[in-house]
Amino acid sequence: MKRLLLLWIIGWLLSLPAAQATDVPKARRGVFALTNARIVTVTQGVIERGTLIIREDRIVAIGTDVEIPPEAEVIDCTGLEIYPGFIDSGTHLGLIEIGSLPETRDYRELGDLTPQVDALTAVNPNSVLIPVNRVNGVTTVITEPEGGLLPGKAALINLFGYTPEQMHVGGVRLMVLDFPSKGRRGPWDRRKPEDIEKAFREAMDKLNEVWDRAERYARIDSAYRANPEKNPKPLYVPEMQALLPVIRGEMPLMIKVDLAPDILEAIQWVKKRGLKRVVFSGVAEGWRVADKIAEAGIPCLVGPVLSLPTRESDRYDKAYANAGLLHAAGVKIAIRTGEAENVRNLPYHAGFAAAYGLGREAALRAVTINPAEIFGVDDLIGSLEVGKKANLFVTDGDPFEPKTQVRYVFIDGYLIPMDNRQLRLYQEFLHRQPGLELHPATH
Amino acid sequence: MFCANLLACCLLLGLITTAHAQRKGDLFIRNGTVLTVTNGTLENTDILIRNGKIAALGQNLKVPEGVEVIDATGMYVMPGIIDAHSHIAISNVNEVTNPVTPEVSVGDVLDPYDIRIYRALAGGVTVSHVMHGSANVIGGQNETIKHRYGETDPDALRMEGAPRTIKFALGENPTRVHGRGHNVPPLSRMGVEFIIRDAFHKAQRYMEAWDHYEQERKRNPRAVPPPYNERLEVLADILRGNILIHCHSYRADEILMLMRVLKDFGIQRVVFQHANEAFKVAPELAAFGAMASVFSDWWAYKFEVYYSTAYNAAILTRNGVITSINSDSPELNRHLYHEAAKTLKYGGLTEDEALALITINPARQLGIEDRVGSIEVGKDADLAIFSAHPLSIYAVCKKTIVDGIVRFDADRDPDDMRLRVDPERPVELAIRWGDHQHGHRCLEGIDLIEFLTETLQSEWQ
Numbered sequence: 001m002k003r004l005l006l007l008w009i010i011g012w013l014l015s016l017p018a019a020q021a022t023d024v025p026k027a028r029r030g031v032f033a034l035t036n037a038r039i040v041t042v043t044q045g046v047i048e049r050g051t052l053i054i055r056e057d058r059i060v061a062i063g064t065d066v067e068i069p070p071e072a073e074v075i076d077c078t079g080l081e082i083y084p085g086f087i088d089s090g091t092h093l094g095l096i097e098i099g100s101l102p103e104t105r106d107y108r109e110l111g112d113l114t115p116q117v118d119a120l121t122a123v124n125p126n127s128v129l130i131p132v133n134r135v136n137g138v139t140t141v142i143t144e145p146e147g148g149l150l151p152g153k154a155a156l157i158n159l160f161g162y163t164p165e166q167m168h169v170g171g172v173r174l175m176v177l178d179f180p181s182k183g184r185r186g187p188w189d190r191r192k193p194e195d196i197e198k199a200f201r202e203a204m205d206k207l208n209e210v211w212d213r214a215e216r217y218a219r220i221d222s223a224y225r226a227n228p229e230k231n232p233k234p235l236y237v238p239e240m241q242a243l244l245p246v247i248r249g250e251m252p253l254m255i256k257v258d259l260a261p262d263i264l265e266a267i268q269w270v271k272k273r274g275l276k277r278v279v280f281s282g283v284a285e286g287w288r289v290a291d292k293i294a295e296a297g298i299p300c301l302v303g304p305v306l307s308l309p310t311r312e313s314d315r316y317d318k319a320y321a322n323a324g325l326l327h328a329a330g331v332k333i334a335i336r337t338g339e340a341e342n343v344r345n346l347p348y349h350a351g352f353a354a355a356y357g358l359g360r361e362a363a364l365r366a367v368t369i370n371p372a373e374i375f376g377v378d379d380l381i382g383s384l385e386v387g388k389k390a391n392l393f394v395t396d397g398d399p400f401e402p403k404t405q406v407r408y409v410f411i412d413g414y415l416i417p418m419d420n421r422q423l424r425l426y427q428e429f430l431h432r433q434p435g436l437e438l439h440p441a442t443h
Numbered sequence: 444m445f446c447a448n449l450l451a452c453c454l455l456l457g458l459i460t461t462a463h464a465q466r467k468g469d470l471f472i473r474n475g476t477v478l479t480v481t482n483g484t485l486e487n488t489d490i491l492i493r494n495g496k497i498a499a500l501g502q503n504l505k506v507p508e509g510v511e512v513i514d515a516t517g518m519y520v521m522p523g524i525i526d527a528h529s530h531i532a533i534s535n536v537n538e539v540t541n542p543v544t545p546e547v548s549v550g551d552v553l554d555p556y557d558i559r560i561y562r563a564l565a566g567g568v569t570v571s572h573v574m575h576g577s578a579n580v581i582g583g584q585n586e587t588i589k590h591r592y593g594e595t596d597p598d599a600l601r602m603e604g605a606p607r608t609i610k611f612a613l614g615e616n617p618t619r620v621h622g623r624g625h626n627v628p629p630l631s632r633m634g635v636e637f638i639i640r641d642a643f644h645k646a647q648r649y650m651e652a653w654d655h656y657e658q659e660r661k662r663n664p665r666a667v668p669p670p671y672n673e674r675l676e677v678l679a680d681i682l683r684g685n686i687l688i689h690c691h692s693y694r695a696d697e698i699l700m701l702m703r704v705l706k707d708f709g710i711q712r713v714v715f716q717h718a719n720e721a722f723k724v725a726p727e728l729a730a731f732g733a734m735a736s737v738f739s740d741w742w743a744y745k746f747e748v749y750y751s752t753a754y755n756a757a758i759l760t761r762n763g764v765i766t767s768i769n770s771d772s773p774e775l776n777r778h779l780y781h782e783a784a785k786t787l788k789y790g791g792l793t794e795d796e797a798l799a800l801i802t803i804n805p806a807r808q809l810g811i812e813d814r815v816g817s818i819e820v821g822k823d824a825d826l827a828i829f830s831a832h833p834l835s836i837y838a839v840c841k842k843t844i845v846d847g848i849v850r851f852d853a854d855r856d857p858d859d860m861r862l863r864v865d866p867e868r869p870v871e872l873a874i875r876w877g878d879h880q881h882g883h884r885c886l887e888g889i890d891l892i893e894f895l896t897e898t899l900q901s902e903w904q
Binding site for chain 1: 558561562615722723726727730740742743744745746749750751752753754761773774775777778781784785787788789790834835836837838839858859860861871872873874875876877878879
């Protein structure tokens with residue numbers, strides 16, 4: 001009897017955490033049928049009152065005449081719209097938790113030349129920032145290191161997963177090069193023009209020296225690989241090893257460049273170095289030299305859009321209009337926010353670009369299929385097509401409009417809980433209990 | 444000769460007075476959708492502006508002879524947006540030399556040439572509450588300005604008759620700058636409370652000393668007055684309720700602290716600026732009658748804003764706290780209408796409630812609600828005309844009007860709107876803003892590099 005009671009108590013105790021655990025919202029996979037939806041595929045037009053079937057990680061059917069599998073969980077999307085998950089082409093999300101606290105900043109390593117460091121290593125999958133941002137329909141971001149000339153490798157990640165590997169999309173990494181600049185770093189930068197020019201030249205010399213060495217290192221490495229018996233093994237130089245895939249065209253180079261003279265220098269430099277896989281990032285003054293960028297055929301990750309003009313003499317809306325002007329000149333563009341905690345505003349960066357000349361359709365492409373193509377993962381994400389990953393979200397209207405609510409988000413086929421700390425604070429404090437009763441301080 | 448001199452003096456005086464008199468315009472805005480904010484939306488409505496004021500509002504009004512007409516068919520007219528927290532149009536932000544500096548005023552360093560005034564106009568903003576920074580517990584006095592861009596006299600920017608306001612600051616900024624940076628109190632939120640109480644106590648003693656002197660003087664004409672002290676004069680004016688407190692704050696505990704202190708000293712009016720955790724003490728704020736001016740969604744840039752929510756404005760509004768959304772940024776102030784629109788999403792405010800956050804509510808917080816903040820007959824003709832509903836992402840501001848004068852015109856203004864070109868600068872160099880550009884102007888004027896180095900050193904020790 002005593003033993004039975006003991007067993008019962010143990011059983012009861014064990015059941016406690018389990019019962020509590022079920023209260024925690026978790027992401028889940030399965031078979032989902034999103035029915036009666038306006039499906040904005042981006043690449044294959046808009047389907048009115050259509051059905052989209054998700055099985056595990058993939059979209060397996062889209063159309064108006066789709067058979068719903070009996071095991072499917074049906075989500076009625078009458079009056080709702082489905083979009084491919086938005087891609088932010090430049091953020092620091094996962095690498096930073098609290099801006100002012102150095103202990104929580106992992107996007108910058110010491111030194112000017114650290115191409116061997118990898119952003120993916122420092123991505124915190126459990127950052128409080130991630131759920132806050134993904135519920136606005138941003139499913140995928142480039143997260144990038146910064147600082148110095150070669151700050152490291154950026155990575156394309158989904159905003160769901162418990163390890164960086166689970167989050168990593170298509171194995172995409174890009175080598176970041178912060179191109180030397182002839183501009184000021186801010187209004188407080190009071191350097192003389194000749195000093196700025198001198199610093200630029202020195203930085204260019206350094207870059208060229210590094211690249212000469214990297215090319216030489218690649219030749220030594222290739223020779224060794226071709227004939228290890230005859231040729232010496234290259235010395236251990238981590239920086240040079242890291243640049244090998246870039247020199248060989250296996251890894252794209254993301255060149256951070258904003259100002260018109262810097263962009264022109266960068267175009268020349270890319271040509272001189274014979275680099276084929278290059279993207280520009282930032283490109284604040286791209287509109288000034290849009291024809292030159294188009295001619296060079298270099299795609300641009302443009303933004304932040306919600307930004308100030310680079311010169312006092314410029315028209316007030318140049319930062320908003322930049323993406324549209326580049327697009328009109330024939331440059332392939334994607335949009336980036338440069339944010340971490342507010343990547344959730346990507347739809348609004350795209351919306352402002354749309355309103356100031358880019359147009360809605362092109363803006364939509366700039367946060368979906370264009371970045372997918374630029375990063376070489378358009379077989380996986382960027383549009384709603386059969387066979388692609390189920391990275392998508394369901395809204396009650398135009399996703400660029402602030403009033404629009406996002407109802408469901410799927411990342412890699414997982415239905416993500418629409419829950420985060422900001423929402424929980426709202427639920428707790430909208431009608432706080434107790435209200436004033438126990439707080440006599442202000443009575 | 445004397446007469447001629449006198450005449451010249453009179454002429455000169457006349458010139459000076461005309462220069463100081465604000466330019467006010469006449470305009471007729473035809474057939475717009477008028478978002479009054481306080482009286483709903485009026486379709487196909489005309490607005491007649493006379494001498495800088497809204498003279499009439501209605502359908503099919505008559506255009507008086509000689510008054511310029513703006514056709515607003517298909518457009519939306521809203522009250523000029525009011526930014527309750529800004530650091531534009533001034534050449535200095537922080538007087539970092541002491542935790543208590545109420546004697547200084549940003550009104551002394553107004554810069555009418557600042558291009559950021561024009562850029563704010565381009566986002567429909569007509570009034571800015573230009574504030575001292577947040578380095579000091581009791582900072583300097585602020586200035587409420589109208590965006591009369593084009594006027595080159597600093598005085599022309601002042602919104603005549605606007606109540607005096609002063610900046611207070613709690614939490615990380617003053618403790619960082621003074622405690623950790625200069626090794627003088629406050630180093631903690633406890634110290635911040637003491638600094639404020641100490642200042643108010645000293646001001647009370649000062650007032651007593653002057654009261655005593657005034658009494659004494661009646662009996663003894665040779666009584667000696669107490670030494671004049673500008674710092675204590677300003678603090679005394681705060682205690683008398685003549686100066687409105689606008690307090691930089693984030694955490695719920697420090698917000699409660701200030702309300703306790705103000706209650707003890709009989710001060711009734713306060714606006715909490717930023718107030719990322721105001722939502723946690725919304726019932727207390729409402730009971731006190733305190734107001735809050737917040738960001739739409741900024742958070743996580745420092746520890747005291749880690750436990751924030753974009754639903755802050757909605758929770759405060761639903762709890763009866765008069766709330767505004769501000770910018771604190773020369774970038775963000777260009778799209779405050781968009782920031783306000785986010786409350787439709789985060790907490791489901793109505794369109795009128797969302798618009799109130801950037802119009803009549805900040806007007807109340809600055810004590811200028813009888814002049815601006817809504818479209819009503821008799822109010823100042825400060826208006827913004829948008830191509831679409833201003834809470835839509837596709838809205839583009841087309842014209843902004845201050846005192847009946849068009850100060851921004853998207854279709855007519857040239858690209859370069861600088862009022863002067865600095866001859867010291869040989870070539871205009873572009874600025875590379877980068878990703879962290881929306882840095883907070885609140886701490887402008889502090890050598891951050893030097894400060895960070897000090898911080899790092901002390902942490903290594």
